[in-house]
Amino acid sequence: MDRSVFGRRRQLVRDAMGQGALVLFSAPEFIRNGDVHHEYRQDSDFFYLTGLDEPQSALVIIAGANPKFVLFVRERDEAREIWDGPRTGTVGAREVFGADESHCIDELAKLLPRLISGHSRLYHRFAVVDAHDGVVMAALREARVRHRRELQPTEMIDAGAVLHPMRWRKSESELTSLRRAIEITGDAHLAAMRAAPRSSYEYELEAELRRVFRAAGSERSAYAPIVGSGPNATILHHIRNDRKIEDGDLVLIDAGCEYEYCAADITRTFPANGKFTDAQRRIYDLVLRAQHAAFDAIKPGATLDDVHAASLHTITEGLIELGFIEGPLELALSEARYAKYFMHRTGHYLGMDVHDVAPVTGKPATFAPGVVITVEPGVYVPNNDDTVPAEYRGIGVRIEDDALVTDHGYENLSKAIPTDASEIETLMAS
Ligand SMILES: [Mn+2]
Numbered sequence: 001m002d003r004s005v006f007g008r009r010r011q012l013v014r015d016a017m018g019q020g021a022l023v024l025f026s027a028p029e030f031i032r033n034g035d036v037h038h039e040y041r042q043d044s045d046f047f048y049l050t051g052l053d054e055p056q057s058a059l060v061i062i063a064g065a066n067p068k069f070v071l072f073v074r075e076r077d078e079a080r081e082i083w084d085g086p087r088t089g090t091v092g093a094r095e096v097f098g099a100d101e102s103h104c105i106d107e108l109a110k111l112l113p114r115l116i117s118g119h120s121r122l123y124h125r126f127a128v129v130d131a132h133d134g135v136v137m138a139a140l141r142e143a144r145v146r147h148r149r150e151l152q153p154t155e156m157i158d159a160g161a162v163l164h165p166m167r168w169r170k171s172e173s174e175l176t177s178l179r180r181a182i183e184i185t186g187d188a189h190l191a192a193m194r195a196a197p198r199s200s201y202e203y204e205l206e207a208e209l210r211r212v213f214r215a216a217g218s219e220r221s222a223y224a225p226i227v228g229s230g231p232n233a234t235i236l237h238h239i240r241n242d243r244k245i246e247d248g249d250l251v252l253i254d255a256g257c258e259y260e261y262c263a264a265d266i267t268r269t270f271p272a273n274g275k276f277t278d279a280q281r282r283i284y285d286l287v288l289r290a291q292h293a294a295f296d297a298i299k300p301g302a303t304l305d306d307v308h309a310a311s312l313h314t315i316t317e318g319l320i321e322l323g324f325i326e327g328p329l330e331l332a333l334s335e336a337r338y339a340k341y342f343m344h345r346t347g348h349y350l351g352m353d354v355h356d357v358a359p360v361t362g363k364p365a366t367f368a369p370g371v372v373i374t375v376e377p378g379v380y381v382p383n384n385d386d387t388v389p390a391e392y393r394g395i396g397v398r399i400e401d402d403a404l405v406t407d408h409g410y411e412n413l414s415k416a417i418p419t420d421a422s423e424i425e426t427l428m429a430s
Pocket residue numbers: 265348374376400
């Protein structure tokens with residue numbers, strides 16, 4: 001990854017801040033048990049501005065007349081580095097990560113009061129990690145004790161206000177990483193589809209997905225892969241993936257990898273034995289029609305609500321035709337009669353976070369070129385739903401693609417993975 005992007009982002013953040021001091025922390029580490037930690041993943045905002053993936057780090061960005069980028073990192077430690085690998089250290093913080101000034105993280109509490117003094121605005125990502133809030137509040141208290149009143153910050157602003165509108169619209173560099181994440185994820189879905197007819201358990205398909213992710217250089221899964229066979233496809237966040245796949249099951253796979261800190265989020269539903277039943281096909285084709293309707297609503301100026309409304313309209317119409325719910329259409333929509341079978345939203349923003357950030361303005365954001373969303377309608381028929389014919393019970397279908405808003409419409413970034421039912425059958429037969 002080209003490191004110059006991080007410097008450009010810091011400049012854009014300074015421009016958005018106007019003046020003030022921004023304080024951000026690396027993600028905390030979590031103990032799994034004993035002296036073993038959970039896998040570490042850097043905080044997205046912190047990585048966005050630094051490219052540094054080490055824990056126990058903090059940054060201060062000063063905007064205004066005397067701009068400055070200060071990094072706090074763990075100091076080099078030969079003994080620890082034998083166990084945990086090389087650390088950047090304060091010298092690396094300047095030479096590799098472009099800090100104007102760097103200090104050992106142990107100095108943070110002592111130096112922060114002076115760094116934030118003399119700026120009326122203090123930016124911090126409040127209320128995410130209590131310990132980080134504590135450090136910032138202690139520095140503010142200290143600044144009030146130590147410094148003249150005219151040097152004390154008075155405006156506390158959530159750092160998301162400047163960072164998240166930036167992260168929401170992807171730059172070329174983010175799109176390059178995102179496209180790669182989606183490409184790898186596509187290969188993983190195809191590998192899982194091909195493996196399904198000779199696999200017995202859901203976890204075998206999960207293993208196939210994770211194998212392809214890592215073998216292609218993806219850092220990790222962007223979220224726990226969902227492999228739901230049979231009625232498990234109707235459990236939205238089924239991640240145990242421990243059921244034996246039966247002949248005639250549909251398999252729903254919702255999985256995406258992370259590449260250079262950008263997440264893919266893709267779902268395909270396919271027949272385990274390679275051939276849809278008529279009932280499965282009817283539900284599948286309805287969801288696919290809803291997805292096409294949702295795609296048609298994507299353009300600059302539209303909102304996630306517009307995309308959802310388009311898919312809801314198609315799904316509700318289809319559920320009435322199938323006799324699952326009663327019409328007329330307008331009443332079924334206004335009374336949310338579809339909700340028994342379609343209970344989630346049609347999409348969300350996608351980026352460094354799988355459920356990505358967006359500007360917070362009190363109303364739904366209107367799409368602009370560079371915004372990426374998922375398009376993922378679904379229909380889930382409860383296994384015990386005796387109001388529908390038996391052949392439909394326990395069928396769960398979701399189809400999810402990742403779409404980039406362009407100047408005039410959208411680009412389906414994950415179109416390489418087939419969604420057409422006949423195409424999926426052909427692919428699985430090959
Ligand atoms: Mn999603």
